[in-house]
Structure formats: structure tokens, C-alpha cells
Amino acid sequence: MLCIFTIGAVLALTVTAAAADETVKISSILRATVVESQDVGDVDDHSMSLTRYSGLTRFSDGTTGFCYFVATTDYIKGAGTFLVYNNVTLSDGSVLWLKATGMTTIDGTTSRFQGTVTLLGGKGKYEGAKGDGTLIGARPVPLAVDADLYSELVINIEK
Secondary structure, rough: HHHHHHOOOOOOHHHHHOOOOOOEEEEEEEEEEEEEEEOOOOOOOOEEEEEEEEEEEOOOOOOEEEEEEEEEEEEOOEEEEEEEEEEEEEEOOEEEEEEEEEEEEOOOOOEEHHHHHHEEEEHHHHHHOOOEEEEEEOOOOOOOOOEEEEEEEEEEEEO
16 A cells, blocks of 8 residues: 555656746745734734745856745734745846745744745746745744745746
């Protein structure tokens, strides 16, 4: 039974990898420029936030660029769901538009992010691109203006 499951998992990964024209890995370091929060009031420490982050991004092939996103969060005691719309503009002028959803968990004083990414489209070398991927990241300080975070995205791009 384990052998059948393992073969199935390998085949699923092979089919997924074959469907992508390109897989990109993107690392970003971003700083919060806007944080607006509101207490929800239904349970202790439940808040909704609207944030804007901007900063630098680097692809695994060395390509660099600028990145910014707006996000909404729904957190209880700092943990909960997020929705992000992200714009990545590369030094050659190409652009990726991304949407990410996921969960934030608390590890001591660090917020850890994990989610899925949908490639909504692009410009330049990413014109007409679609795809999906994963996101992980962390913010070592509480959510506030000037809070830094880092993220790693892996995106399977279909052109």
C-alpha cells in the first residue's frame, strides 16, 4: 500500500512539474509602510488589518527588482488568515501580479506565514502568464509600521 501511495505521489509531482513552463523562486525583504488595524470586539485580541509593504526582491537566477503588496489580515492573538495582492517589478521592466492566501501562526514573538500563490498575469517576459505556487515567510516583530518581513515564493509559471 505504501508503495502505491509513493508511486502516486511521485507521478503527481512529475505531472505538476511538467505542466510548468518555468518555475521561479522569489525571495523578498519588505517593510510595512501602512498598517491600519481595527479591533473586532467579538473575542479578546481579535483584529482586522489593512497593510502595505514594499521592498526588494530577488529571483533565484539573480534577477532583482522591487516588490510591494497590500494585504488584509484577520487575526486573533496575532494568528489567523491573510489575503495579499502583490506586484513584483523586475529591473528589466517585466511585472508579475500575484495573489496569495494563507495562515499566520505565532512562534514566540515571530509571526510565520504559509500559503498558496496564484499568478494573475504579467507584463514584459511574463505577458499572458498564469500559474500557481507556494509562499512561506516570517515577521520577527509585531505588525506595525516599519516592521520588516521576509518571504520566499515558488511559482510554477505557464505561458
